[in-house]
Each structure stands twice: as structure tokens, then as C-alpha cells.
Amino acid sequence: MISLFSFELSVADLFIFFLVAIFIGMSKAGVHGMGMMAVPLLASVFGGQLSSGIMLPILCMADILGVLYYHRHAEWKYLRKLFPWAVVGTILGTIVGKSIPDDVFRLIMAVIIILTVIIMIWLEYGRKEDVPDSSWFAGLAGTTGGFTSMVGNLAGSVMAIYFLSMRLPKNSFIGTTAWFFMVMNCFKIPFHVWSWHTITWNSILLDLIALPAIAVGAYIGIVIVKHLKDKTYRWFIKAMTVLAAVLMLLR
Template identity: 45%
Template sequence: MEWSMLIQSPTDWGILFLSALIIGMSKTGIQGLSLISVPLLALAFGAKPSTGLILPILCIADLIAVLYYRRIAEWKYVFKLLPAALVGFILALFVDKVIPPAAFKHLMGGCLAIVLLVMFWSEWKGKENKLSSCWWYGPFFGLLGGFTTMIGNAAGPVMAIYLLSVKMPKYSFVGTNAWFFLVINYLKIPVQMFAWNNITSQSLIIDALTIPFILMGGVAGIFLVKRLPEKGFRSFTTAITCVSVILLLI
């Protein structure tokens, strides 16, 4: 695929670089922000080509986040989520052509909205979210996360809701999230290269040009996490996640 077929105007470059900045900030700071970049890139480059552009950007941002937060992760949650996420990953390969993207998007948004409401109700009542202690709770989010990241790179809100619901401290939140997505996103690369054919040498060259913006976003995300107190981090992340869920529902 030639450059001219992907990048057709200065606006396209602007959308690409802005998306890279947002993704970098999301991975090292406020998870859920990256969902904003998904529709932006889809509108500029088309649904399938945009997934080929965004995945390497996500992988670079994941690597930056893991390098910075490499010693901060709640591994019991990573191990609880990953097996089910891999099942969701494989399931998505089989149903990708069966489920209409719009129907799936609304279904996922509805499920996440219900979990958000349960979480809000529990906090309002000052009670523990009893669902989070159920044996199926972690695997459910792992399955949904693996499925959604494969279908539309939209697993950010899934992980954010899960980590918020188990009341994870901010640094553990970001570190756990970083390791989870590092594994999942790097597993997606061969699928998109050889099965979907939407990652090419030309698209990788374009992605390489976004690295400075990913780094700037990463630094901004780290700065934001440092400046926000625990309560502020949780409130900000919850607000961004709510916006992400609304975007999925409309």
C-alpha cells in the first residue's frame, strides 16, 4: 500500500499524530483515552486500514509504559485475566465476519454500562462490589477484553472498569494495565500482518514517524499520574471511561 493511498492531506497527518499523542498519554496515564483515537483514525483512513496503522502505535506505547512501570503490577490480576483474554482473542477471529460491527459495539457498550452502574451503586451505598469477588468476574472481563481488542482495539474501557471495580491504586492500575496490553497487542501483530494483510512495510514507515508524538504523550501521561492524587486519578479515569462507554452506545 503506497503512502498516497493512506495519507492524502495534511489533515490526515494531523489526525495520525494527534492519535499517537493520545495513545501515548493513555498507556502511561489515563486508560480509556485511546478509544478516542479509534474513530478518528477510522474516519481518516477507513476501518480496516486504520487498525493496521493503530496497532504498531499501541505496541510502541505499551512498550514505553512497561519500561517505565515495569516493577509495578498486580500480577495476580494479570494472570487472572490473560487466559480468558486469549480465548476471547481466538473467538474474535471466528466471529469477526458474523457479528455486524455496529451491533457488537452497542452490545459491548450495554454490558459495560451495566457494570459501571453496579460499581457506582456499590460506592454510593458504601459497600464492597460483591461481583468483583465472584470467580467468574475476572475471566469475564478478560474474555471481553481479548474479544474487543481484536475486533476494534476498544478494550481500554473494559480494563479500566475492571481495575476501577477492584479498587486498584493508581500506579498498580497503570502497571497492570500496561503488562496486560503488552502481551495482547503483540500477539495481534502476526494475525494482522498475515491474515488481514493490513500491516505493510509502508504502513510501518508511517507508524515510525509517529514515535516522537507517542513519546510526548507518554511523558504527559506520566506527569498526569504523578500530579493527580489517588481520588483525583480514580475520578478522572472514571469520567473518561464513562465517555468511552457513551461513545460505544451511540
């Protein structure tokens, strides 16, 4: 066992920890779905709620890298609709998050993701052009995204469906999601520190050693995304979203 900042970790645990950091870096660079795959991996090392607190600073560091690279492409008109509802969802998640059993939460998450995939396909092929711009759609997406983000850092697929429904070009999609999650993940930090007590100085120091792995993941993600055309990227996100839902069911 290796002792790091009061954490006793095996070599296998450290491998998983750095692999999670690479996956998160890839996710924030546009390879959405990798973040959801990282959640059960980190939980296998630290447990459910503690892992969410350890993952949050990693997410914030990766968010900063994503914003630095894609910030010019953000569509703020969508973000202004989402942020108030996401705040509501985050506060709701803080209040009820502790009382949701892990198995029930996984089922709820998988159902939400599958439903949003169905909605996205309906929007894309049913030509319901008025629905994505509706206030209720932004409210539902923002609230659900804030809630699932707070409870398990699992809002990536939910928000991916919303932004895909807006038919954003590839770079606009990545830039807008990067800003959304950087703001919301930073907003969540006080709740983890003072309400859930899942972020401590020791956990922050542990997270800081993951920064090189995050950067490697971000670089890999940027390379992958550069080689995907807009239409191909849309189908890639759909496939990763469905895969994430399946993994949640099997977890």
C-alpha cells in the first residue's frame, strides 16, 4: 500500500485513479461519455459519496483546460436559459442526495439517459423544431443536469442530449458544454465542502497530482475530435451516451 495525503492506496488503486483523470480529460475535450465511464471506476476505489468529492476538483481542472481551448465557441444564449434551472437542480441534489441508495440512483440515472436519447431521436427525426427552444425543455434539462451532476457527477450525457438537440456545430457544442460544466462544477464545491464534507485539503492535494493525466486525456480528446466531421461527431455522441446508459445499468 502507498500512503498519499492520508489515503492508503494500492498500485492498482493509483492506476485506476490516473485512468479516471485521463478519461475526464478526454471527456472535457469533447469525447463525451468517458466521464460517465470514470464514475464507477473511481467509486470502486473510494466508495460512492467520497468518490464524488474526490472527482469534483479533477472535473474543475479539466473544465478549465476545456474552456481555455474551446472558449471562443460558446453559445451563451443557451447557457443563460440553463443556469438558473441548474442551480435549482444542484440545491435539490444536495438536499436529497444522501438519502438515495446507490442501486436506486443507478436505475434512475439509466432511465433518465435512455429517455433523453429517445427524446433526442424524436426531435431529430420528428422535426419538432419548436420543442428545443421551449422554456420547459430548457428547465427540464437544466434541473435534471444540476441534480444528476450534484448527486453523482453524471450530468454529461443529460446535457449532451440537450445541446445536441440545439443542433450546435461540433466546436460550439464542446465550447458551450465546457462553460456550462466549469461554472456548475465550481458552484458545487461549497456544498461538497460544508454540507457533504467530501472535499478536504487532503483530497485536493491528491487531486492535484492527477493534473498531468488530465492534460494527457485532454490532448487525446482534442486529437480524436479534430478527425471527426460534424455529422459523424453527432452520431459519436449518441453512441457514447447509449453506452454510458448501458454501463450504468450493468454497474
